[in-house]
Amino acid sequence: MSQQLPAPWTESRPLPPYKAVLAVDAKDFTGLPAVLHAPVSQMIPELVDQALVKAGLTDVQHDKRFPASTGDGIVFGFDPTHLPFVIWPFLNVLDEVLAQYNALSVGPRIRLRASVHVGPLPDEGRPSDGNGTPRNDTHRLLDSRPVKAVLASSSEQTTHLAAILSDRVYEDAVLGGYAGLHPDRCIEVPATVEGKPFAQRAWLFIPSPSASLFRAGVLDSDPPRESDETTGSSASSGEQVGRSYHGNTQEVREGMAVMGDVGGGVSYQGGATHNNATNQHWGGGDNVSGTKNTGASGDQR
Template sequence: MSVPTPYAQSRPLPPYRALFAVDAKDFTGLPAIQHGPVSRLIPELVDQALERAELHELRDSKRFPANTGDGVVFGFEPTLMPFVLWPFLGVLDDILGAYNLHSVGPRIRLRASVHVGPLPDADSPGDGNGTARNDTHRLLDSRPVKAILAAASEQVTHLAAVISHRVYEDVVLGGYSGLHPDRCVEVPATVEGKHFSQRAWLYVPSPSGNLVQAGVRPRAESAAQNDAPAEGEEDHKKRSGAHYDDNTQNVHEGVAIMGSVGRDVTYTGGSTAYHGTNQHWGSGDNVAGDKRVGEVGESR
């Protein structure tokens, strides 16, 4: 088979395919005897979530599916992207939570990525390989999504998702999905040791741990408290190290929140500035180090 020469002539563009991928946090740290069972379990949990989210069509029509050992990846029709973002990601988080609550085995906590782009799909060897597939895996391995899952409580946060800017712009900002833009946080998606840098968006269905301690409230409580300033709010801002200037929020410690926060979160260690209607992270790693709980210096 000859390898096509780029730029030599025009050719038909492959069909656009949406891509969904997950991998498990700390999979390589498991004892070898657990690798096989966990590798088989992850696609089962994903299919359970697809079933519960009533995405039967997607479950039965995956394109070029692959088990990556510590996760799965598959293509699907782009028309279904709105439903993958909402409600599927939230349902998958619930499925993982229920499994982790009742299982005596290792906890399954996943990173997920959603992307879209032209990929060969003709029921032939090599289907699904291309830049969009590579970028899907790079997003999955990017620093922000790894950092936010590491910072969150393993008891409550079971899934962290990174959404490519193309998907965010077309599906979320386009208003086609039940996922509101204010539930997403812009991040610079970079991968250590790789020449990769893209604009992307984080969505965490169930924030927790020191993220909650730093100021993220349950959705109902957040909506109620946003209607009017709480008593002593200015003193609280001074104590928390955060100050506000119009639509810019500078946070020295803890979590940055703008607008009504439901089941989403932004977390930063150190100083980060946020600008614009939606939240924006600065460059570099926004979460690092061990998970902290309780008072400063207490960790587990």
């Protein structure tokens, strides 16, 4: 006899335990020759485990919850008490492990996207463990346009990992001061997935940004211009492309812009744009945090 499905909103029931979730996948995996799919698929979890050990997270390595291979990556849950350490130093160590591997490998480079989320997920030793909205959202974040744009626009010689944190992870672990990663190294982005009904605020962290993120636009050597703060930041699609800067505030109506210290990261969205202080909210195109201002070529996937 099949088990009766629960009816939502009819009665209260225990909330599943909170689990943190890490997902990674490789850039351009499907573009590799078929003979390389299996070796690269096997290499990804090995590199992740190597980084976990180097980051001192052997407990996470040995106690992965509901682990699964996605072919071009892996996903697993872990005790959320380790969440600050997965954010830092693990993500930074994973970037270093990938850099070392790519420098020595005679095969294709492995460049990864990573997403980190947390939420209530069943974990009772059943085949269905780990299924729920938090896990679905982890995969949506991984496939979102901003994090894909980072690897598409950056140098394969320098930028090996682009990570995206859910807003919940950022608020609890980063802003809460529990992680060793300063909030100024994270860039706020609207995470959207083409063809999917998904849109959430998220935060990019790029351990090793590359100079090509600047070269993706036209370098503006003119001094920053004072913006008219009485002008709204939104723009319709028919308006002329333009950029205005005021101190550390940035408006991007279309294309790619670079501003501040490049260590901040990269972000993408379509729509209105503005930047306040060290965090960025932005509009059409890809946006990179840096000390120079550039603008140009729209979304690159």
